[in-house]
Amino acid sequence: MSIQVENNLKDSDNSEQLQQKTHYVPCKIESDGNANVEKYFEPYITEKENGELTGTFRGHHLDGVKMRLPDGYRAVLVTEAKKPLAEDADRRFQIAGGFKEFVYWNWDKKPSKNDNIVKGFEWMDIADAYLGGIVSFGSISVELSWFTYTVTGGGGVTWNYRNQSPPKCSKTP
Amino acid sequence: MDSLKALEEYLKSKDNAENFFSSSEIPPICKSEACMLGVDEAGRGPVLGPMVYGVAYCPLSQKKILESLGCADSKALTEDKRDEIFTKMLIEQESIDNVGWKGEVISPKYISNSMYRRAKHSLNEVSMNSAISLIQMVLDGGVNLAEIYVDTVGPPEKYQAKLSEIFPNIKITVAKKADSIYPIVSAASIVAKVTRDHALKVWNFKEGLDMDHSQFGSGYPGDPLTKKFIREQIDHVFGYPLLVRFSWSTAELMLQEKAATCTFEDIDESPNKKAAGTKSISTFFSPKDKTSRKRHKFFQERCLKMTNAFE
Known part of the structure; x- marks a missing residue:
């Protein structure tokens, strides 16, 4: 099976689409679609002078911090317009949006270098040194879910390695 | 504060997602004379809005003022009657000179967040902490407290022991329905209930909902x-x-x-720990799963998996 990604957002007009505001929430949300982040999430965020963020989701206290993807990486959100019927058929995805920065949230625990996502980023450096080339970086944790608010989900979040076109990247299952 | 309107304005000016206090000036007489203090709460049961803890205090010698204000079992009082008594506490000189009060508005967000902590924090703990901090603040303000009366819904003994440990020099009475027995607790209860009622009246939705x-x-x-x-x-x-x-x-x-199902990280350390060394007999007959080779610990710890490459 091969996977193809089409990038229709190459032109500069779409740069905003690739700079989405993104929140990484410590909760598996069984929903795929638009979310009222502007109404039900962002108004609750408070920022302390030291940059620590607090928020709340479904009554749970969240501790957050702004994060940037490691240099040379950006995240892309892909959607699949037509899902093939056969399991092993070739698949085509379209890039719907992306981001380089996001807010990482923990449930009632200050974000630290021991969080899986930070440790996961270590692999990028190691792989870079070890493989010295193209790297696939899969889903960080299946327990966590992403949402952005102008992009309708449908695919997973992907990580792509340096703006190669077409991008070499991997997809979350 | 000199009217219910002023109370509402004050409540409106506060961030209703956070806890905050609302209080009277401390009557100077309360710093010199020995005082009693009552503690009560309002809005423990509702699914909407804040819970409010209130304290009221006055000199032991001025108990009759509470009676003349009409402080009796606040549950037997109508909402209008409670508003009327609270207004008297705000404007009548005799009350201002002798009776002080303070309330803590505990936001619904704080309540949910506390109950959904990793280490759960029960509503009883939230309540007790609020009562303790209110008493401490009154003491820090210089009030000469001799006696404390607390209304409780939980078991009074534990609560009493805890308060006596923190405030060893004050005579403490924790009782169920203290509200209907001690006028100073009724006064505290009126402070709490009136504050809660008006906090709901002026509730402003951060989400932009146009409702009241x-x-x-x-x-x-x-x-x-x-x-x-x-x-x-x-x-x-x-x-x-x-x-x-x-x-x-x-x-x-x-x-x-x-709503959409949401699953937070399981905090139970060992959710499915099976007794070590006891494999069920059927496992010896089931086919070995050759495909699931364990990944290196480095990847496991980071939740990294192999996925399909894009083209």
Whole structure:
């Protein structure tokens, strides 16, 4: 099976689409679609002078911090317009949006270098040194879910390695 | 503060997602003469809005003022009557000179967050901490406290022991229905109830919902308006606005039924720990799964998996 990604957002007009505001929430949300982040999430965020963020989701206290993807990486959100019927058929995805920065949230625990996502980023450096080339970086944790608010989900979040076109990247299952 | 309007203005000016205090000036006489202090709460049961803890204090010698204000079992008083008594506390000189009060508004967000901590923090703990901090603040203000009376819904003995340990030099009485026995507790109860009622009246939705208490009701789960609100004001992803205590079973059950399922990280350290060394007999006969080779610990710890490459 091969996977193809089409990038229709190459032109500069779409740069905003690739700079989405993104929140990484410590909760598996069984929903795929638009979310009222502007109404039900962002108004609750408070920022302390030291940059620590607090928020709340479904009554749970969240501790957050702004994060940037490691240099040379950006995240892309892909959607699949037509899902093939056969399991092993070739698949085509379209890039719907992306981001380089996001807010990482923990449930009632200050974000630290021991969080899986930070440790996961270590692999990028190691792989870079070890493989010295193209790297696939899969889903960080299946327990966590992403949402952005102008992009309708449908695919997973992907990580792509340096703006190669077409991008070499991997997809979350 | 000199009127209920001023109280409402004050409540409106505060961030209703956070806890805050509202209080009278400390009457100077309370610093010199030995005082009693009453503690009571309002809005423990409702699924909507804040819970309010209130304290009221006055010199031991001025008990009759409380009676003349009409401080009796606040549950037997109507809302209008409570408003009237509280207004008297704000404007009548005799009351201002002798009776001080303070309330803590505990936001529904704080209540939900506390009950949904990793290490759960019960409503009783939230309540006790609020009572303790209010008493401490009154003491820090220089009030000469000799006696404390506390109304409780939980077992009085534990509560009393805890307060006596923290405030060893003060005579402490914790009792069920203290509200109807001690006028100073009734006064505290009026402070709490009036504050809670008006906090709901001026509730401003951060989510931009154009609604008020005439539409969401008293907040008690039995109130038909509240029931309707809980049934209808559901956001598929986020659940409810911050007015709602997510940790209440009324809200929890409704979200389970009507909103997207959300699963937080399991905090139970060993959810499925099987007794070591006891394999079920069937495992010896089932085919070996050759495909699931264990990945290196480095990847396992980081939740990294092999996935398909894109082209």
